[in-house]
Amino acid sequence: MAGFTVVPTDAECGPEDGLARLFALGRQAVERAGADVTAVGIGCGGPLDSAAGVLIAPLHLPGWTNIPIVDMASTEFGLRAVLDNDATAAAAGEHRFGAGRGTSNMVYLTVSTGVGGGVILDGRVFRGRTGNGGELGHVTVDWRGRPCKGCGRRGCLEAYASGTSIAERAREAGLDVETASDVAAAARSGDVVATRVWDETCEALASGVTSLANVFEPERVVIGGGVSREGEQLLGPVRQRVLAEVIGPVARSLEIVSAELGDTVGVVGAAAVAYERITRPNATDSVM
Amino acid sequence: MAGFTVVPTDAECGPEDGLARLFALGRQAVERAGADVTAVGIGCGGPLDSAAGVLIAPLHLPGWTNIPIVDMASTEFGLRAVLDNDATAAAAGEHRFGAGRGTSNMVYLTVSTGVGGGVILDGRVFRGRTGNGGELGHVTVDWRGRPCKGCGRRGCLEAYASGTSIAERAREAGLDVETASDVAAAARSGDVVATRVWDETCEALASGVTSLANVFEPERVVIGGGVSREGEQLLGPVRQRVLAEVIGPVARSLEIVSAELGDTVGVVGAAAVAYERITRPNATDSVM
Numbered sequence: 001m002a003g004f005t006v007v008p009t010d011a012e013c014g015p016e017d018g019l020a021r022l023f024a025l026g027r028q029a030v031e032r033a034g035a036d037v038t039a040v041g042i043g044c045g046g047p048l049d050s051a052a053g054v055l056i057a058p059l060h061l062p063g064w065t066n067i068p069i070v071d072m073a074s075t076e077f078g079l080r081a082v083l084d085n086d087a088t089a090a091a092a093g094e095h096r097f098g099a100g101r102g103t104s105n106m107v108y109l110t111v112s113t114g115v116g117g118g119v120i121l122d123g124r125v126f127r128g129r130t131g132n133g134g135e136l137g138h139v140t141v142d143w144r145g146r147p148c149k150g151c152g153r154r155g156c157l158e159a160y161a162s163g164t165s166i167a168e169r170a171r172e173a174g175l176d177v178e179t180a181s182d183v184a185a186a187a188r189s190g191d192v193v194a195t196r197v198w199d200e201t202c203e204a205l206a207s208g209v210t211s212l213a214n215v216f217e218p219e220r221v222v223i224g225g226g227v228s229r230e231g232e233q234l235l236g237p238v239r240q241r242v243l244a245e246v247i248g249p250v251a252r253s254l255e256i257v258s259a260e261l262g263d264t265v266g267v268v269g270a271a272a273v274a275y276e277r278i279t280r281p282n283a284t285d286s287v288m
Numbered sequence: 289m290a291g292f293t294v295v296p297t298d299a300e301c302g303p304e305d306g307l308a309r310l311f312a313l314g315r316q317a318v319e320r321a322g323a324d325v326t327a328v329g330i331g332c333g334g335p336l337d338s339a340a341g342v343l344i345a346p347l348h349l350p351g352w353t354n355i356p357i358v359d360m361a362s363t364e365f366g367l368r369a370v371l372d373n374d375a376t377a378a379a380a381g382e383h384r385f386g387a388g389r390g391t392s393n394m395v396y397l398t399v400s401t402g403v404g405g406g407v408i409l410d411g412r413v414f415r416g417r418t419g420n421g422g423e424l425g426h427v428t429v430d431w432r433g434r435p436c437k438g439c440g441r442r443g444c445l446e447a448y449a450s451g452t453s454i455a456e457r458a459r460e461a462g463l464d465v466e467t468a469s470d471v472a473a474a475a476r477s478g479d480v481v482a483t484r485v486w487d488e489t490c491e492a493l494a495s496g497v498t499s500l501a502n503v504f505e506p507e508r509v510v511i512g513g514g515v516s517r518e519g520e521q522l523l524g525p526v527r528q529r530v531l532a533e534v535i536g537p538v539a540r541s542l543e544i545v546s547a548e549l550g551d552t553v554g555v556v557g558a559a560a561v562a563y564e565r566i567t568r569p570n571a572t573d574s575v576m
Contacts, residue, residue, distance in 0.1 A: 046537070047536065047537050056537075104417065105416070105417045119503075121409070121414070126409070128393070128504060128505025128538075129392065129393045129505045129506065129507060130505065130537065132505050132535070132537035132538055133502075133503060133504050133505030133538070134503065134505075135502040135503065135535055135538070136502075136503060138498075138499070138502040138535055139427060139428070139499040139502065139503060140427070140428060140429050140430075140495045140496065140498065140499045141428050141430075141431045142428075142429075142430050142431055142432070142433075142443075143429045143430055143491060143492060143495035144430070144491075145430075151502075151533075151535050152533075153498065153533040155430075155495070203431060203432075204431060207428045207431035207443070208428065210426075210428065210441065211426070211427040211428045211499065212503070214421075214423040214424075214426040214427065214439075215407075215421060215422065215423065215424060215427060215500070215503065216416060216421050217416025217417045217418065217420050217421030217422075218417065219417060245439075245440075245441040247420070247423050247426055247439050248335060249334070249335050249344075249418065249420035250416075250420055250421070250423070
């Protein structure tokens with residue numbers, strides 16, 4: 001990659017302003033890359049309509065309603081453009097360029113502010129019927145459990161394993177922490193309460209991963225997102241528990257590994273879905 | 289269908305004896321059907337290897353280990369034969385001939401002694417990487433909950449929604465019942481304990497269905513198996529809760545309906561997978 005630049009979204013200034021800044025960034029990237037650019041890939045949080053190329057009402061971009069971003073980007077760059085859910089794109093990125101290389105069936109989970117993910121089945125990106133499937137953070141781990149801020153029901157994986165929830169549960173238990181990373185650090189230094197919160201997090205995550213593995217029978221589960229930076233402190237207990245608990249035939253050759261693309265997964269993933277949908281045009285129109 | 293005959297498996301008499309009886313039944317069916325028969329479809333509980341056509345060690349057929357049933361049936365009938373997990377086959381049957389007709393993306397759940405299921409994605413039967421995916425009864429509903437007899441971990445959907453669990457929880461709560469159907473009847477006649485057990489069952493089932501709907505974004509969830517004979521007493525509360533709780537875009541056009549094939553789903557399903565795999569040969573070798 002020639003370079004990697006970040007600008008703040010400043011979503012509250014509205015889509016016109018935000019898109020102008022994003023497109024300026026895109027023009028820089030196209031200039032740097034030269035003649036090799038054949039498509040524009042865009043990843044964004046949902047809800048969105050990936051087939052129509054429209055942002056419907058992304059939760060983290062208040063006011064960005066019904067934005068035909070694919071048409072706008074096509075016009076701006078004179079190139080074909082595609083839009084996908086950012087977690088779907090990240091899954092495609094890790095599959096093509098990261099920790100999922102070489103697999104046909106892979107589950108990607110991002111454990112971050114929320115919990116999201118994507119699934120590769122038989123080498124193809126799974127999107128659900130209209131592109132809104134694959135909401136892996138919203139599988140149940142405890143149906144009478146904590147309210148889930150993301151979807152409003154109770155006991156989703158996200159309600160326990162997200163960075164937000166980790167820090168929140170630690171504060172509820174009396175710890176003076178700001179982030180999930182603070183909780184991880186306190187657990188490493190032997191704090192009993194932090195250890196309990198962290199262990200509970202690993203158990204919930206393992207339970208969600210086990211559900212997904214029993215359903216999809218993947219070769220590999222790739223775990224990324226900010227919370228996964230704690231490395232084996234998170235992955236070790238999760239791997240041990242999942243491999244002990246998934247049904248026999250699924251366990252046989254299941255790997256649970258860290259994502260490889262780090263902060264670049266959004267951009268690399270957007271490129272991966274653009275590649276997939278433009279070189280395999282059937283995949284563009286199809287539901288998966 | 290020309291007819292429908294049932295013989296006991298008598299699994300304890302061993303595979304030689306059992307297969308002889310099944311094959312005799314098959315010969316009767318072929319005779320009745322005449323020249324139209326082009327393939328033999330076999331559905332069985334797992335673990336099995338559907339690609340190789342071998343029963344590995346089906347849980348409910350103790351001693352039936354490594355039986356090359358597809359080769360044996362091919363020889364016996366002089367026809368091509370295919371083997372699939374019985375819940376996968378049932379999903380294919382409901383999709384082609386039953387309550388899933390006309391859908392491209394469908395989840396089938398059988399709520400019976402255990403809880404199993406199958407998934408149709410983009411019109412094709414999903415089998416997971418080696419045919420052991422789609423274990424829909426083993427998604428979590430409460431990770432610290434009841435032990436699951438089917439898989440050994442805690443809090444699977446099966447550990448709450450199966451007929452076995454319904455009757456067991458009712459007995460634990462002091463009711464004098466034998467079956468899930470007894471519990472349903474007691475709840476209908478106003479028994480408070482039975483009502484509580486039944487409500488909990490519906491909540492657990494709704495939670496599992498919500499997980500699966502969030503993951504797969506199906507058009508329709510088809511619920512079959514013995515417990516589903518209670519009809520709207522089961523489906524009504526499940527439907528209401530799922531539609532209130534799945535993420536917005538998934539809820540838009542999700543239907544939750546009763547299976548249509550009843551006791552014939554095993555046989556019709558086996559025919560459906562034979563049809564699919566023999567008329568769409570790529571599907572035979574592929575993982576989904």
